[in-house]
Amino acid sequence: MALLHLLRLPGLPGVLLLRGGLAWMILRFAAAYASVGIGQVALGIVVCGLAAATVLLDAVRRRETLFLANLGIPWWPVAATAAISAGALEGLLRAVAGGVGG
């Protein structure tokens, strides 16, 4: 319910989705550059989790979590919203990689 309340707000959900996607891209490039040696599925989960955590910390820094708290929305939907876009991009990458590989 709290996630729905956040997604219905004007402005902020789009910004959080964008930040989640951006964080995912940076982390994915960093992982590829560093040749992180774990399985692709595990790497995808770690990258999405880190992207969500990064966006959450950034929202705390920008005091957006306080703004949302006054709207009755706790911190976790912020991370969840960022994870949605990171997860979607990760899924897209897996699909494209699977198509190319298969």
Place this chain on the structure above:
Amino acid sequence: MADVLVLEADGIGVSFGQREVLRAAGLRLRAGGITALLGRNGEGKTTLFRVAAGLLRADQGWIRFRGRTVLRPRLARLAQQGLLYSSQEASLAPGLGVREHLEAYARRWDGAGRLNDAVERMRLGEWLEHRAVGLSGGERQRLSLALALVRAPACLLADEPFAGVAPRDREDVADAIRDLADTGCAVAVSGHDVDDLFGVSDQVIWMTAGTTRELGTPEEARESFEFRRGYLGPAR
């Protein structure tokens, strides 16, 4: 209505390391009442508000909100029950626009019918397309008050609502606070501006050395020898 306790905090103690910031501090806010919280810088006004709003965990004490003891206060949960914590630093998201702030409150709290009135009363019309980060201190205060008018909360904790507000806008801020109280909202306002705070409040609490002292009405507070000596100074 004025006898209904909306927010009650008692025996609140907070320490940051070795420094004891709050010591057996308390706050009792009644429906329709306006409580002024005065004290010198560093005496713990904001800390007490942050504890009451669930933004800071107290080491001691308890909080009751709308008749229920809140064991683990969290602002998001208290906000769902009618609390609004308002400060120019805490209640705004700097990157969002003024219109987005107002529409978010209107959408979340069914305040669409109050939105235009709030914008007009706080004279925010020309700032609607600006981002909160670009507003001056006084404009941010007016936006915070406009959000409170849209929210129509059961309890408002307004941290220094007169800080940075130009003299010609102070009456607007005071009127907004009075109107909120008239709807039954329990209001607490903190700050240093004695004339503004006394003009708007019906109860005065003095914070000194991390603890609170209820002084009664503003008239009774002015007659308190210790308050005059410890806070107002000899000129008053």
